[in-house]
Amino acid sequence: MGYKVAIIGATSAVGREIIKTLAERGFPVDEAVALASGRSAGQEISFGEKTVLKVRDLDRYDFAGTHLALFSPSAAISAVHAPRAAAAGCLVIDNTSQFSMEPGVPLVVPEVNPHAMAKRPKKGIIANPDGSTIQMVMALKPLHDIAKVRRVVVATYQSVSGAGKEAMDELWSQTRGVFVNDPPLAEQFTKPIAFNVIPHIDAFMDDGATKEEWKMAVETRKILDPDIQVVATCVRVPVMIGHSEAVHVEFETAITERQAREALREAPGITVLDHRDDGGYATPIEIAGEDSVFISRLRRDTTVPHGLAFWCVADNLRKGAALNAVQIAEEAHRLGLLEAPRLSIPG
Template sequence: MSYRVAVVGATGNVGREMLAILDELQFPVSELHALASRKSQGLEVAFGDRTVKCQNLERFEFSQVDLVLMSAGGDVSREWAPKIAAAGALVIDNSSAFRMDPDVPLIVPEVNPHAIHEAKKRIIANPNCTTAALVVALKPLHDAARVTRAVVSTYQSVSGTGKAATDELWNQTKGLYGLNEVAPKAYPKQIAFNVLPQCGDFRDDGYTVEEAKMWDETHKMVDPGIRLTVTCVRVPVFVGHSLSVNLEFESPLDAEDARDVLREAPGVMVVDKHEDGGWISPIECVGEFATFVSRIRNDPTIENGLSLWVVSDNLRKGAALNAVQIAQLAHEEGVLTSRGYRTLAVG
């Protein structure tokens, strides 16, 4: 069985990765449509060994496709995802628009694959890029000893903000070496050779929207009983998000047992040698599918505590890869058909 697939936002960082990963994973595509805004109509994007011209989203007939992968921002998703689903296609959306909708499953296939049968609106949400990395590492440990509290600090690359932020880091770096000032636009302060303790807009409680996304989404996918506090930081890295994670468990789980659990966990790669360079950095995860875990160690300051370091490619597992893996899961579970989406009884 093969599918007629459309990618909305095909000219963006994540959209291009979606196209690449559809090809890499050999997802059964019979037709591929690249969609974008009117201003990008006619631009060519790569799909395998060929190129595809972008079509205008507003003029596309969605009844002719079975599956739509969306990465064009929340406003576009809120307007178009319900229309696309009404036309019969299954929508996998990378924006935050539907993540907390009770009738829209939020899925990381290694964490909650059973939720694939709960897409009452024919829409499935992809989590925030940092949440995806966190829950892939968190869920197997939670299953082993039940996490009661988590303290997370993120170190997020500029590609998570988009192409304009990536260009800003590049131009500021060049400008500073050339003794030329490049004023910040994508961020409130200079990102080159700096770290910014703000990802997203501030809420009234002093946390940012990005921080709230992480605990809300983790609660939805893993366990609402986990007490989770987050500090999100933007760092001058092009691709690859990192997380420092401190966990408190209900039951004892020492570092060696945690390594064994994580080595057997789907989607996780443990790189944890107690020597110089025996850990993973963001630049080493670029282009990889796995979520990497390093620096696994006991926390002697609390009972049943562990600390660990988590790294993943935010454009892949944090976005495009997870979306395609959801599509694979829908195919395997019979939720996706060559004529679109069909509802299965939840059992």
């Protein structure tokens, strides 16, 4: 059985990657519908090798008869249209932060907490976590199964693609401008991003943390364990694709470096690339387009009784967004959660 699938935010970097990933993985699609704002309507996007989708206006789309909707617009747009799609009987997988901490909405990384999808959620919405959270909990899960994680200290080095196509364009234009003596104009970020790092992602909160840092903490607890303490510093760096993280983990009981390395090597979706010589580690430039979460620089953290430190890198457009959403859809298909949607009744 194939499905009618809508991709919302289809012209965004993540939306295009979702369309590409659906085709690459052979998800059972009978009909794909690309949706975006009215100003993007009429654009064309390839779906696989033979099909071209013409982008349609989201505001005018009737979700009746659609089985699955994969959302990757802004949170504000998801807030309006995701409940509308769910009310029409469509299963929504939302890639924004709008519903991630809402009670009754599962927040899912299939390799980590597939049990959260044991049944179709009453609200008809499943949330895709933040990309920086996804890659970290992927690495933490096999370690948490050995020795319970107590506390995580993480610094992220997040690529500009996490802020969208316009942010990628800004990095490119600013970089080029440096060499032609054209002063950089910061529009997508608070300061110039070319040849710079910016310790500020999303809005500041009352306690001094940014919302991105808050999300890493609360999402980790919702996905993995409510008792894990997380302190994050999230930084935007002049990299096009690929988020990196320096992660320090304190455990409740002893865990050896050897145990951790073996567990990570056996974990689904993880690739250990860790050689203690020049170049024996993963960096964003070589993992772009890959589906794995890469672990390098695994070592003991001797500042706590039971501690490990490691370097974690993943393509934020793939596993950090599009791939995880499609994997949720695949699990929903396997579990029979994509029920027949309601059909519109001519009035």
